[in-house]
Structure formats: C-alpha cells, structure tokens
Amino acid sequence: MPEYRRLTRDEEEVWFAYILFSRQLAAGMERQLAGSGVSGADYQMLAPLAAAGAGGMRARDLGRSAGWDRSRLAHQLRRMEERGLISREPAHDDARGILVHIKQAGRAALRAAGPGHIEWVRENFLEVMTPEERRMLVELSSRVMAKLEPDSPS
Amino acid sequence: MPEYRRLTRDEEEVWFAYILFSRQLAAGMERQLAGSGVSGADYQMLAPLAAAGAGGMRARDLGRSAGWDRSRLAHQLRRMEERGLISREPAHDDARGILVHIKQAGRAALRAAGPGHIEWVRENFLEVMTPEERRMLVELSSRVMAKLEPDSPS
DNA sequence: CCTGTTATGCTGACGTGTCAACAACTATAT
DNA sequence: ATATAGTTGTTGACACGTCAGCATAACAGG
Numbered sequence: 506m507p508e509y510r511r512l513t514r515d516e517e518e519v520w521f522a523y524i525l526f527s528r529q530l531a532a533g534m535e536r537q538l539a540g541s542g543v544s545g546a547d548y549q550m551l552a553p554l555a556a557a558g559a560g561g562m563r564a565r566d567l568g569r570s571a572g573w574d575r576s577r578l579a580h581q582l583r584r585m586e587e588r589g590l591i592s593r594e595p596a597h598d599d600a601r602g603i604l605v606h607i608k609q610a611g612r613a614a615l616r617a618a619g620p621g622h623i624e625w626v627r628e629n630f631l632e633v634m635t636p637e638e639r640r641m642l643v644e645l646s647s648r649v650m651a652k653l654e655p656d657s658p659s
Numbered sequence: 660m661p662e663y664r665r666l667t668r669d670e671e672e673v674w675f676a677y678i679l680f681s682r683q684l685a686a687g688m689e690r691q692l693a694g695s696g697v698s699g700a701d702y703q704m705l706a707p708l709a710a711a712g713a714g715g716m717r718a719r720d721l722g723r724s725a726g727w728d729r730s731r732l733a734h735q736l737r738r739m740e741e742r743g744l745i746s747r748e749p750a751h752d753d754a755r756g757i758l759v760h761i762k763q764a765g766r767a768a769l770r771a772a773g774p775g776h777i778e779w780v781r782e783n784f785l786e787v788m789t790p791e792e793r794r795m796l797v798e799l800s801s802r803v804m805a806k807l808e809p810d811s812p813s
Numbered sequence: 814c815c816t817g818t819t820a821t822g823c824t825g826a827c828g829t830g831t832c833a834a835c836a837a838c839t840a841t842a843t
Numbered sequence: 844a845t846a847t848a849g850t851t852g853t854t855g856a857c858a859c860g861t862c863a864g865c866a867t868a869a870c871a872g873g
Contacts, residue, residue, distance in 0.1 A: 698828075698829080734829080735830090753838080753839080755839070756838095
C-alpha cells in the first residue's frame with residue numbers, strides 16, 4: 506500500500522475524462538483541418554497573418570498571439586516558408602526581428618480551410634455547451650493558467 | 660467580407676481560452692513528470708501495468724485502457740522496452756497477441772514519479788475546480804466524445 | 814565608451830503521434 | 844475445407860513540439 510494519497514474514484518473519473526476529452530477533441534480538429542491540407546498550427550499562424558494585412562507581422566507578435574515559445578515558432582515558420590505559405594524578411598526597425606508575410610498560397614489555404622474549421626468548432630465544441638458551461642470553462646481556464654504561470658509566458 | 664459566419668468575440672474567447680488552457684495544462688504535467696524521468700505517455704502505460712500484477716497485460720487491453728490506437732501503442736512500447744521499463748512476449752492463448760510486463764526499472768520509475776504526479780494533478784487540476792465544475796467537466800467530456808465518436812474507438 | 818543584461822530568432826537532437834501499408838493470425842460463413 | 848472478413852501488432856516516413864545551446868542586436872548603467 507502506498508504512503509501517499511492515491512486519487513479517489515471520483516477524482517480519477519474527472520482526470521481521465523479530461524485527458525481523453527482533450528486529446529480526442531484536438532485529434533478531431535486536426536483531422537478536419539487536414540482535409541484542407543493545413544494543420545492546427547498552420548491555421549494559428551495563417552489566421553492572424555491574414556488579419557494583419559499587407560504590413561505583415563513581427564514573428565515576436567505572432568508568437569505572443571499564439572502563446573508559443575520562440576523555438577516552436579521558428580520551426581513552424583520555417584516549415585511553412587518551405588511550403589510557400591508565408592515569407593520571412595528581416596524587420597527594418599529592429600535588426601533582430603523578422604517580418605512575416607502571408608503569401609497567395611497561404612491565403613488560398615486559409616480560404617479553403619476557414620469555413621469548415623469554423624463550422625467544426627461550432628458544431629463539436631461551442632454548440633455542445635450551455636452558456637453557463639462556456640462561462641465556467643473560461644473562468645476555469647484563467648484559474649488554472651494563473652496557477653501554472655504566475656507571470657506572463659516567455 | 661467572408662460569406663460564412665465567423666466566430667463572435669464571445670465564441671472566440673471560449674475557444675481560444677480552451678486551446679491555451681489545454682496546452683498549458685498538458686505542458687505543465689509533462690514538465691512535472693519529466694523531473695522523474697518519465698513522460699505522460701510512459702505513466703499511462705506504467706500505471707495499469709503495475710496494477711495488473713505478475714500476469715502482465717495484453718497490449719490490446721493497454722491500448723483500450725489508454726484510448727490509443729495500435730500504432731501509437733506499438734511505438735510507445737518499443738521505446739519503453741528499449742529503455743528497459745517493460746518487456747514484451749508473445750501471448751500464449753492468441754498467437755497475434757503480445758503480453759506486456761512491467762520490469763523492475765519500470766516499477767522504480769513509477770514509484771519515483773507517482774506521488775509527485777498525483778500531487779500535481781490534485782494541486783493544478785482537481786483542487787482548482789468546485790465539485791460542480793468537476794461534474795460539469797465529466798458531462799461535457801462525454802457529450803463531446805459522443806459527438807466525435809458515434810461508435811467505440813479503434 | 815564598455816559592460817552586463819535582456820530580447821529576438823535559429824538550429825540540431827530527440828521524443829512523440831499519425832498515417833498508410835503490411836503481415837500474421839483468428840473467426841465466420843458457406 | 845475453403846474463402847472471406849475481422850483482429851492484433853509492426854514498420855517507415857513524416858509532421859510536430861521541447862530542450863539546450865548558440866548568435867546577434869538592443870538596452871541600461873557605470
């Protein structure tokens with residue numbers, strides 16, 4: 506018998522349910538998007554880039570908007586540049602910075618994936634919840650994040 | 660202007676909050692476990708294997724218990740066998756099957772990681788929620804899963 | 814100016830997860 | 844018994860994400 510407190514049956518139920526739920530949801534979303542040739546990560550880059558307009562967007566800000574660290578961002582942008590979805594150029598005002606632009610192929614991919622994705626999110630996530638559950642989820646999210654990250658992310 | 664219904668600000672808030680929340684939570688859990696030299700995936704294998712006792716466990720059942728597909732399971736088990744955490748042998752009663760046993764190193768890893776992991780789950784997940792929120796999460800989970808998977812997973 | 818600190822981005826190595834294809838066995842139906 | 848279908852597990856290729864380390868540039872204080 507262990508000397509620490511194991512999870513009760515009820516606790517296990519919540520935790521396991523969440524583990525399965527979060528994975529299945531993410532997998533479902535990825536599969537839906539994959540049908541249009543983009544990944545969830547692609548989408549998270551393309552959406553803000555398209556909204557940013559002709560001026561492009563600093564890589565730093567893209568990273569912040571998605572909540573990613575620099576490494577993950579650099580890898581993702583490199584892969585997307587290789588596929589011709591975006592372009593990168595040094596920023597004029599800050600020699601450390603990188604300006605990211607969405608290319609025609611990127612816009613096309615977003616147009617192809619966008620409506621289906623939005624619809625999927627509505628159907629499999631938003632519309633499955635009551636308004637009260639939505640509120641709770643937002644609040645729960647902020648509570649957990651506060652506990653995990655006392656200060657802002659890197 | 661797009662011809663499909665974009666997400667409203669409220670809808671976006673819920674969806675983005677969830678995306679960030681789920682990723683941060685998973686990342687936090689992985690980091691905590693990594694301190695003991697195991698991954699979340701390792702843990703999901705070791706825990707049922709340890710509970711199964713000397714008889715070991717069919718790979719098929721391990722997969723079902725974790726909700727994984729066969730490919731992911733095979734890769735994970737191969738890696739864990741290479742690290743000496745588990746062993747595999749052909750099942751006697753079914754020539755297709757594989758019997759998985761936890762090895763001493765596996766038990767040791769689980770002993771090292773278990774208490775800290777349990778504590779982490781309590782502190783960063785379970786105790787952050789009210790009993791009502793727990794109930795809601797379980798219910799929400801089952802609703803979403805039902806929508807995603809009309810029949811049982813492969 | 815010089816020096817230490819912070820910000821920004823890249824890279825290589827590695828573990829993870831998905832997909833499609835395959836192989837081998839078992840179960841079922843005729 | 845024999846063909847057909849379902850089950851179980853493996854493999855190789857590839858995308859993804861993390862970590863540690865590196866390089867450069869900007870900033871702030873002496």
